[in-house]
Amino acid sequence: MKEIVVSAEHKYSVKFVDGWRDQLPAIFTQYSNHLVLAPASLRELLELETVAGISGKIYYLPDGEDQKSTTVLAGLWDLAGELNLNRDSVVIGIGGGATTDLAGFFAATWLRGVDWFAFPTSLAGMVDAAVGGKTGINTSAGKNLVGSFHSPQGVIIDSGFLKTLPERDLCAGMAEVIKCGFISDPFILELVKDYQANLDELIFRAVAVKAKVVSEDFKESHLREILNYGHTLGHAIEKREKYSLRHGEAVSIGMIFAAQLSVDLAGLDQGVLEAHRALLSMLKLPITYSRGAFEELLGFMNNDKKRRDNALRFVGLSDLATPTWLESVTTPQLKAAYERICS
Numbered sequence: 001m002k003e004i005v006v007s008a009e010h011k012y013s014v015k016f017v018d019g020w021r022d023q024l025p026a027i028f029t030q031y032s033n034h035l036v037l038a039p040a041s042l043r044e045l046l047e048l049e050t051v052a053g054i055s056g057k058i059y060y061l062p063d064g065e066d067q068k069s070t071t072v073l074a075g076l077w078d079l080a081g082e083l084n085l086n087r088d089s090v091v092i093g094i095g096g097g098a099t100t101d102l103a104g105f106f107a108a109t110w111l112r113g114v115d116w117f118a119f120p121t122s123l124a125g126m127v128d129a130a131v132g133g134k135t136g137i138n139t140s141a142g143k144n145l146v147g148s149f150h151s152p153q154g155v156i157i158d159s160g161f162l163k164t165l166p167e168r169d170l171c172a173g174m175a176e177v178i179k180c181g182f183i184s185d186p187f188i189l190e191l192v193k194d195y196q197a198n199l200d201e202l203i204f205r206a207v208a209v210k211a212k213v214v215s216e217d218f219k220e221s222h223l224r225e226i227l228n229y230g231h232t233l234g235h236a237i238e239k240r241e242k243y244s245l246r247h248g249e250a251v252s253i254g255m256i257f258a259a260q261l262s263v264d265l266a267g268l269d270q271g272v273l274e275a276h277r278a279l280l281s282m283l284k285l286p287i288t289y290s291r292g293a294f295e296e297l298l299g300f301m302n303n304d305k306k307r308r309d310n311a312l313r314f315v316g317l318s319d320l321a322t323p324t325w326l327e328s329v330t331t332p333q334l335k336a337a338y339e340r341i342c343s
């Protein structure tokens with residue numbers, strides 16, 4: 001079994017398994033009590049009731065972003081009280097990134113922090129959400145504004161889950177894999193060309209990139225920002241589209257923009273920008289956006305929670321796998337790059 005160790009507030013392993021169910025009984029035996037969380041939409045697929053030792057302690061959640069709510073969280077706190085979940089209990093989140101974000105945040109807040117494990121079932125969950133210790137929910141103020149750094153005790157990745165993942169979600173998750181290729185591991189970009197055949201290797205390599213970065217800068221003081229490559233414009237597009245696009249789809253356009261800015265301001269070779277276009281469009285991910293949206297997107301970027309020091313800064317590339325920080329980019333520079341990526 002392959003595994004990758006992440007060093008955060010504690011060390012934990014990301015295990016790559018063939019048979020996720022077999023991992024659960026061993027976790028149950030380490031704790032006095034457990035609660036397994038999963039979206040109701042995956043109930044038939046998971047057949048959790050048949051897992052040895054689970055003893056009915058399963059709670060089904062609404063699907064997608066609906067589960068990342070204060071209402072669902074408050075319901076879990078009530079349930080935790082009824083089940084007497086104590087410090088020696090464990091929370092297990094099985095589902096996409098929304099489920100592991102909620103499960104992790106619930107575990108962070110119950111008794112000021114109990115142990116939890118992530119079993120990601122989507123590609124975005126495997127290569128991004130479940131690894132890195134960021135947990136959170138959405139509120140009326142915005143998406144992911146309430147959260148905590150609370151790393152799991154372990155992440156179990158079984159790529160067999162991806163057989164039932166809709167193609168659109170697979171491709172959206174692949175945008176984050178491609179991001180890892182451009183910022184750190186160019187071999188990923190070769191493997192992506194035949195992504196169906198290379199899925200396991202791609203997941204492993206993308207997790208390795210995230211694990212390395214997170215281990216060096218858990219709380220995102222500087223280096224971890226490279227994982228936000230393509231995300232500044234991506235977040236703005238997600239907001240403008242009222243979250244109707246998948247995160248990876250918005251990040252795909254954002255990466256084209258970040259690469260264009262890098263060509264304009266950091267000497268990135270035009271060929272690397274073209275490689276972004278070729279790979280992302282091969283996966284049917286969007287690579288352009290509406291010309292008239294610039295002012296609105298600029299407003300959203302200026303309000304981004306990740307904005308620091310009152311200036312817009314972008315993660316760019318000076319070369320393949322060589323991230324750089326583009327500081328204080330001016331509005332005319334942003335506009336010029338934006339117009340070049342519009343259709």
Ligand SMILES: NC(=O)c1ccc[n+]([C@@H]2O[C@H](COP(=O)([O-])OP(=O)(O)OC[C@H]3O[C@@H](n4cnc5c(N)ncnc54)[C@H](O)[C@@H]3O)[C@@H](O)[C@H]2O)c1
Nearest residue numbers: 041064096097098099121122124125128129134161164165
């Ligand atoms: N914590 C972090 O660092 C981090 C990083 C990236 C994204 N996220 C969060 O992750 C979420 C996005 O992740 P996501 O795309 O996995 O979202 P998601 O959990 O909403 O899953 C997307 C859809 O796929 C379905 N699904 C999941 N696994 C499936 C499977 N094996 N077969 C069939 N259907 C399946 C889900 O039920 C859902 O309908 C967002 O809430 C985002 O904020 C968090």
